[in-house]
Structures are given as C-alpha cells and as structure tokens.
Amino acid sequence: MNDRDIKVVGLGPGNLDYITGAGIKAIQESEIIIGGKRQLEEIETLLKNQERYTLGKLQLMKEFVLENLDKRITFIVSGDTGYYSLLTYLKNNFMDIKFGVIPGISSFQYLFSKLEMTWEYFSPHSVHGREFDYIKALESSKNGVILLTDSINNPIEISKVLLKNGIKNVEVIVGERLSYEDECITRFDIKDYKGYEREYLMNVTILRKI
Numbered sequence: 561m562n563d564r565d566i567k568v569v570g571l572g573p574g575n576l577d578y579i580t581g582a583g584i585k586a587i588q589e590s591e592i593i594i595g596g597k598r599q600l601e602e603i604e605t606l607l608k609n610q611e612r613y614t615l616g617k618l619q620l621m622k623e624f625v626l627e628n629l630d631k632r633i634t635f636i637v638s639g640d641t642g643y644y645s646l647l648t649y650l651k652n653n654f655m656d657i658k659f660g661v662i663p664g665i666s667s668f669q670y671l672f673s674k675l676e677m678t679w680e681y682f683s684p685h686s687v688h689g690r691e692f693d694y695i696k697a698l699e700s701s702k703n704g705v706i707l708l709t710d711s712i713n714n715p716i717e718i719s720k721v722l723l724k725n726g727i728k729n730v731e732v733i734v735g736e737r738l739s740y741e742d743e744c745i746t747r748f749d750i751k752d753y754k755g756y757e758r759e760y761l762m763n764v765t766i767l768r769k770i
C-alpha cells in the first residue's frame with residue numbers, strides 16, 4: 561500500500577474492541593479522518609491532532625478531499641468496507657485515486673457470532689433506505705436472508721409483509737446496537753410478531769427459515 565493512498569477503514573459494529581490492528585494503525589497515521597458522526601465519536605480515543613471531517617453532503621466531501629489530496633486521508637465506515645459502504649461512492653467518484661481498503665467485521669457477522677451460528681447458507685442483502693425483494697430472496701435461499709434494516713423497513717414491517725404473502729415458517733432475529741453496552745438480540749417466530757412490536761434501535765435482521 562502506498563503512503564499517499566486514501567485509506568478506507570471498516571470500524572466493525574462500533575465498539576473499538578472489534579476494529580482491526582491495521583485499521584487502528586491507518587487511523588493513527590493519518591492527518592485527516594472522514595466519517596459519519598457515530599464513527600468519528602467511536603474512534604475519538606484513537607485520535608490526536610488529526611483533522612475530523614463529519615460526513616454530510618457528499619458533494620462537499622468530494623470538494624474537501626480534492627482540496628486536501630496532499631494530506632494522508634482516512635475514511636472510517638461502519639461494519640465492513642465491502643458491505644453497503646461508502647467505498648462504492650468513493651470508487652465511482654475518485655476514479656484516479658487508489659484506495660487502501662482495510663476491512664472490518666460486518667454487523668451481521670458479529671450477530672451470527674453472538675448466535676453461535678455460521679452464515680454461509682444465508683444470503684446477505686439490505687433494505688436500509690432502499691427497496692429490495694426479500695420475499696424472492698428468502699424463497700431462493702437455503703437457510704434464510706440477512707437484511708440491514710432501518711426505522712422504516714424494520715423487522716415488524718417486514719414480518720407483516722411476509723405473513724401477508726403467506727410466508728409463515730420463519731424465525732426473525734434482530735440485533736440492535738451490536739457490540740455496545742445496550743446491545744439487544746431479540747428472536748421470535750414471525751407468527752408472534754405482535755408481541756414484539758416496538759421501536760427498534762439501529763438494527764440488522766436475520767430471517768431464518770424454520
């Protein structure tokens with residue numbers, strides 16, 4: 561990796577215990593750190609004199625990066641760099657730049673570890689701020705589907721849609737605020753979803769075929 565490459569580091573689920581050593585090194589060696597508010601707060605204890613840039617409008621970030629190409633820049637993204645991260649935008653918008661990418665533990669990988677389960681027969685997708693045909697994905701998966709979920713496309717709404725479409729044999733597993741002190745993992749049979757209706761905090765959901 562070239563010293564002047566822009567680095568992109570996966571934070572993991574959030575708690576600093578889960579970031580890689582390579583990720584910490586990249587952060588500490590950089591002059592500018594760019595990330596979302598939550599990511600920057602999490603790594604605060606690793607930082608010294610680095611300039612912090614909080615992500616807002618992507619166009620402004622793009623201009624900021626182009627003005628600072630002579631500095632060592634590191635982006636910090638949540639979870640893994642390879643799973644619905646800013647890396648796609650960066651690759652599409654900075655065609656001439658080479659990125660040094662340091663992966664992290666995805667929120668769903670962390671959740672599977674807590675469940676003492678493997679995920680090779682589950683298919684990973686996202687409904688975070690996007691529509692996705694999870695019914696079709698569930699039907700064609702062997703063991704089930706993993707979904708990055710949000711406050712609109714949340715586990716309860718998804719349960720209702722599945723039931724409306726006649727899909728009953730599913731366990732819903734929700735991992736909230738994973739790796740933090742208030743982490744919460746909730747499991748229910750989709751048929752019982754009414755007993756689990758509430759607001760879920762930042763979460764990832766597994767639809768497990770049963």
Ligand SMILES: C[S@@+](CC[C@H](N)C(=O)[O-])C[C@H]1O[C@@H](n2cnc3c(N)ncnc32)[C@H](O)[C@@H]1O
Pocket residue numbers: 572573574637638639640641642643644645665666667668688707708709710735736737738739762763764765
């Ligand atoms: C922009 S996506 C980034 C996904 C990330 N690259 C990953 O590998 O987990 C944000 C989504 O990740 C999930 N997520 C990230 N961190 C989480 C955590 N600590 N607990 C639960 N879900 C999390 C949520 O589904 C959230 O809506």
